[in-house]
Amino acid sequence: MGVLPAEPLLGGVSRQPDPVRLPSQVEESINMLPDVAIGLTKRASQDIIKEIAEADSEITEDSFTQFFEDSEGNKYFMRIEDTTGGKKSVRIWDLDRDDETDVNTPVGGPATEGYFGLPSGVKPKDAFRTATSADTTFITNNTVETAEGLIFPVTTVDTTAGFFVKIEQANSDYTATINWSSSTHPAGNSETVTYTSPAASSNNRGPNKIARELRTLFVATTIAADSALTLTVDEGVLIVRLQDSSSSYYLETKVEEDPVGNEKGFTAINREVSELTDLPTVWRHGDYPIKITGTSETDFVQYYVGFTATDPSATDTTVARGTWAETLYYTNNVPPPTQTSSSLPARLIIDKSDWTAARGYAFLLEHEDADGDLYNGRTVGDTDIAPDPSYFGNTINDVFFYKNRLGFLSDENVILSELGEPYNFWTTTVLDVLETDPIDISADSAQVNVLKRAVSYDNNLIVFSKDAQFQMAGVPSPTASALSHLASYESDTDVKPVTSARAILFASPDTDDSSRVMEFQAIDTNIFTADDVTLHIPKYIEGRLAGMVAHTASRTTLCWTGRTDAGELYINNTLHQGAEKVQNAWHKWSLNSSAIDLNHIMGAHFFDDEIYVTLRNTSDDSIVITKIDNSPALYEPMLDYRYRLDFRREDTDLTITPSGSNYEFDYPYCSDSNFPKVVRHDPVTGETEEIDVISVVGTTVTTAEASNFSVGMVPEYSWKPSRPVLKDQNGKPLLHVINNLELQSAWVYHSNTHRYEAVLSSVGRDTTSDPMIATEGATSQYNVVAIETDAYETKVGAVYRDLDLEFTSHNIYPATFVNLEWHVEAGSYKG
Structure with missing residues (x-):
């Protein structure tokens, strides 16, 4: 019998042919995390942060949604809608409080609400763009053309x-x-x-x-x-x-x-x-x-x-x-045409003078303040010697902050406000060019490139059109800045690019039913290249990407698609050693509840190490906002980390009533075919035990306990190994023997694990399940169940070409898979 060397399970998913896969890559990984410190482990629990009924949200699958945080650390969820049908433009929920907060339009309210109206057929998620700095958010509607100020008729x-x-x-x-x-x-x-x-x-x-x-x-x-x-x-x-x-x-x-x-x-x-x-x-x-x-x-x-x-x-x-x-020049008391604030991005600010315990701070949504128009108009010169900003008469496609300036993308131009003055896009003197002056430059390209997205990267501003990328290098200057052409890669500009630890990630169209992610980075001064980081997982990301977020500290990128039947996050974990990328691991988390239709991920966001996700119920448009604590400490093997349970509710959140000698309560995330888990956990001793669920009828759960418990759903944690590939001493696959290679057993090395099952199927045999259960008396973090670090052999007895093996762990307890070692029949191949 021969042994193929054990490999750490940190490479994520690959959909390439077996001979060209890395030994560390797997066929599939669901609700797992390839952590370079400990191995392939279960992701953390998904906790409920807020539930918003459809009648309260006015949210549809096409709504624009966003998370943001204020200067005091308060976290918010915002949705923006088309006001044409009578909906309110902006609604906001403080995620730490019970009530929806107030969004007021004290000055010019009707005009401000009108700014959020959309043409027929345009989706809010495609039309609105935002930029947030401290307690101020700017919202642009990319269907609105900026308008000239009114010229009042002069009769005297x-x-x-x-x-x-x-x-x-x-x-x-x-x-x-x-x-x-x-x-x-x-x-x-x-x-x-x-x-x-x-x-x-x-x-x-x-x-x-x-x-x-x-x-x-x-x-x-x-x-x-x-x-x-x-x-x-x-x-x-x-x-x-x-x-x-x-x-x-x-x-x-x-x-x-x-x-x-x-x-x-x-x-x-x-x-x-x-x-x-x-x-x-x-x-x-x-x-x-x-x-x-x-x-x-x-x-x-x-x-x-x-x-x-x-x-x-x-x-x-x-x-x-x-x-x-x-x-500025004017005659007969009439200044030259200027912009009207009502056609420029709206401002959303926190009203620190309006706070209640139930809803937190209120917000002000405005195009005007008490002094009039929010944005400054022309103050010197005329249209010849102090020209209009280039966004005049055009739509504003994106809004952003860059080096203490507010920025707009419009047509082929980048327009930056006066330094430190986000409401002024006009020169303040024509007698000199000041380094603080606004900046208005066009893309350096022989082709027409309508600019759609801007992102800061490595002290520069990188701007995307559909077919090209441009750079404004260094500190913005009205005399020296240029928008130079970097590369010509096709991108999906409906998805905002994100900056990771060393690069910019952007979506690239593949087909209507799948997507690619490109990694755009500098390889030399002003020389950029884009690599397809999804090249080894063709068609793995199902559907067109709808959004991405990245977290530099954890080297994690989250992606989600517009599919309304999945509820899946696609995760990419990376690691560099020097200039070499040693990990590029893709996998997915299934965050939906099979009992109800939480099948549409509308957005995700990192608040430090915590991942917040917006899940929409596709049956009734209700919203559930969840949190996954992705902090490194949660996965430390020596710490008493909490059991894994999604959509957790404490007994104090439930209405529990007697039912004979038992007790019952309503729990909307389960069904009579998908039982929840009821768990008692002592945070002092670490003791965790499951409580029997007697019955589930619809969403009514009956149990023998009346208090001191949590209830939730256990997701399906699973991964499929890649089939082993025999190689010669030079590392070259022996293709002529692979299909007939006889696999005797698979040894999995696990740590801090209670239980998992190896589900095996092959041609001509029934599917079998081989459970690994930690030995009684092993070191336990939970006092009630055994937790062990060991190796476990699963008998395979199948030919390579017929093998289908999956490891699952459908329980609340921890499980970490370190590596996998294959034992093969030595006589089944020739070296």
């Missing part, structure tokens, strides 16, 4: 022009002209006056004298009879204001000649000047901006300035001293 005119006597020239003519139209002069009118300044020896002279005399001359013309015009003089400035009933009326001032000769001593001020120093320190408070056109010395940089009086009590009729500051 209110504008200002003037003359600035900056330098006096004695014995000189100052000729000024006012052109205007008004209701008095609808066809237009023009008045020109000339004042000759006094001699240099005069005591009554100066810029203000000239301005006053020009006003006197103008008042003596037809201007006096036009009530639409007002003329004011202060500090050498003659200010002309036109107010009338039609926005089509106009006002213009002109000077015929500058007496000083340098075109700076006497100027007309309209809507443009070449330099800021051309403007006086006295003007009308709050008047329309004036454009600075620039000079050759300033590279003709253009910008707008507005005037603010020093006196805080000034109104728009006040002419006074003040200052000019950069502002």
Whole structure:
């Protein structure tokens, strides 16, 4: 008889042909965990965190759902829905409290709710995207195009022009002209006056004298009879204001000649000047901006300035001293078009002023706050010198945070907010480019690439379109950042990529009934490659992936599909030694209850080492949120870890009533064909014992005990070994003898195990079950049942090609499988 070397059972599932599998890989693994420290062990229990009835949730298979955590560590479950049919947009449950919390829309509520309306046929889970930082979550609807702000119709005119006597020239003519139209002069009118300044020896002279005399001359013309015009003089400035009933009326001032000769001593001020120093320190408070056109010395940089009086009590009729500051262009009290917050991502924040013990904190969902629009609009320039963000008129496909900036993906662009200012996507000055300015860059590609997903990786931002990947490297900069093309891999952008310990994992379409997962990572500076980490499990992930989450500390990735008939999580565990990946183990956890239809996994999330899962009952749309404690300590063999029981309820959670000499209670996760387990456990002594279930009728359980117990369901823990492959001394499979290799027995080395069964079937034989039960008197962690570490032989007696062997452990007690050793008939092959 020959012995094939024992191998640790840590390689996970492989669906490749036997000769090319790794010795550590198995055919199937359900509800097990390949832990590199102890072996292939049972996963932890699945505990009920919250049950939400269908009438309370408004959740369907197409709802968007998400877990998140606030700055105080409170955990929440959120669902987002289409409001077109009358559902409330956002509903939130604090997972540590009994009641649903409140989501209020105190300002602009109807508009905010309207933002969550979807076109016919669009699913909420495909339309909504979120980004959370501390106590703030942004929610985007990728079907909504960002809209321009409303331009209110202007039916009146209110504008200002003037003359600035900056330098006096004695014995000189100052000729000024006012052109205007008004209701008095609808066809237009023009008045020109000339004042000759006094001699240099005069005591009554100066810029203000000239301005006053020009006003006197103008008042003596037809201007006096036009009530639409007002003329004011202060500090050498003659200010002309036109107010009338039609926005089509106009006002213009002109000077015929500058007496000083340098075109700076006497100027007309309209809507443009070449330099800021051309403007006086006295003007009308709050008047329309004036454009600075620039000079050759300033590279003709253009910008707008507005005037603010020093006196805080000034109104728009006040002419006074003040200052000019950069502002945005507008005319007749109407600024240029800007964005409306109601078409941008909604903000969800925790209301720390509103808390109750039953539901915890309330939330505010808003596009506006008490000061108006949530997002800033344009504050300087116009559409030419301060262009609109590129998301204007487009949908926002994803929202994210990156290095203290809020980010949007829209069309082919990445748009990042001003540094530290998530509500501002506009430049704050056109006179300089600041490193804190917003950033708006497009993908560097010859093909059209609509950007769909963004994720941070290794201090860079990686962005996905359907067919390509791009990178914004390092610290974002409005002067230096670029969105460079990295690679061209097809991805399923409905699934958000996740970062693992060393790479980005993303979904890639395979077929309609199966999925692949790709590992995208840098192999050199700006050189990335993607490897198919599911290559060895073709068709194993059944259905199209619906989501992924990764946990770096435990090197674990969870994947789930859109199937509504399975309730399975696909798990990938990895381990690196240096640059080498020594573990890439796929397996699955079946989290459904066979007694009721909890067959749809809608989402999963890691809160530290705890895995939270959303399970939907496909019969009535009720929701069960469960928790699996995946902390390493739970699997330590020397610790008194708890027995394995899913959907556990304590006796204190049940309504227990006498039934003759027994007691009965309702437990909705069982059926008369699928009995639950009733268990008494002493956390002090570690003693655990099962209590007999007398009967189950429907969901009514009868037992002899009235208190001090837990009830739950035992999942099917099982794994199938790969069939052994004989190899020569160089490790090459001996293909010519494999099919006829006679397998005598399989030795399983187990640790801290109570019981398991080896279920064997082969051609021409009935299926048999060979139980391993720990020897009485063995070291026990549970005091009532035996727990042992040993090896157990299962007689096989089958030819390789006919073998089907499975190990199961359908009980509440621990079981860990370390490795498997095959004994083969030495005469059945030739070396």
